[in-house]
Amino acid sequence: MTAKAMSRRDILEAGAGILIVTAGVPQMAGAATRLLSKREEVVRNYYAAWDRKDWPRLDRLLTDGFTFSSPLDDHISKNEYKAGYWDTQIAYIDQFDLKQVMATDNEAFVMYICHTANGKTFQNVEYFQLRGGKVSAVECYFGGKASFPSAVSTGKG
Numbered sequence: 001m002t003a004k005a006m007s008r009r010d011i012l013e014a015g016a017g018i019l020i021v022t023a024g025v026p027q028m029a030g031a032a033t034r035l036l037s038k039r040e041e042v043v044r045n046y047y048a049a050w051d052r053k054d055w056p057r058l059d060r061l062l063t064d065g066f067t068f069s070s071p072l073d074d075h076i077s078k079n080e081y082k083a084g085y086w087d088t089q090i091a092y093i094d095q096f097d098l099k100q101v102m103a104t105d106n107e108a109f110v111m112y113i114c115h116t117a118n119g120k121t122f123q124n125v126e127y128f129q130l131r132g133g134k135v136s137a138v139e140c141y142f143g144g145k146a147s148f149p150s151a152v153s154t155g156k157g
Contacts, residue, residue, distance in 0.1 A: 039103040070140040
């Protein structure tokens with residue numbers, strides 16, 4: 001193997017090339033983070049609407065074909081969701097404490113602790129499907145009817 005002598009010019013050009021490449025990496029990583037944080041923001045806004053008891057805000061975050069599933073419901077419509085969950089449970093919810101939000105291209109997983117109006121708590125996991133900057137589906141995983149905010153708040157279940 002023969003050694004090749006490098007001039008200062010060769011070294012400077014190589015160094016400049018490396019700087020250009022490495023300078024672009026954080027920008028690309030930042031773009032990916034911004035994309036994910038927009039999706040995460042949609043999910044966080046979903047829970048903020050519950051915290052603020054603001055159905056119009058939540059409704060704007062849901063697609064027209066939104067569905068909700070849980071151990072008790074299989075892909076119910078937005079209207080059924082409002083009647084069966086929002087209208088019956090909103091008085092019992094104080095706030096959500098989001099412990100983990102993991103978002104990818106078109107989906108997210110959320111683990112939260114819900115604080116009820118009377119100071120009790122329960123924990124759920126929800127899987128979100130996202131489309132066009134909105135929530136198209138939510139699948140809620142909980143232990144049964146005893147985990148409803150109303151059951152926890154009133155001691156029923």
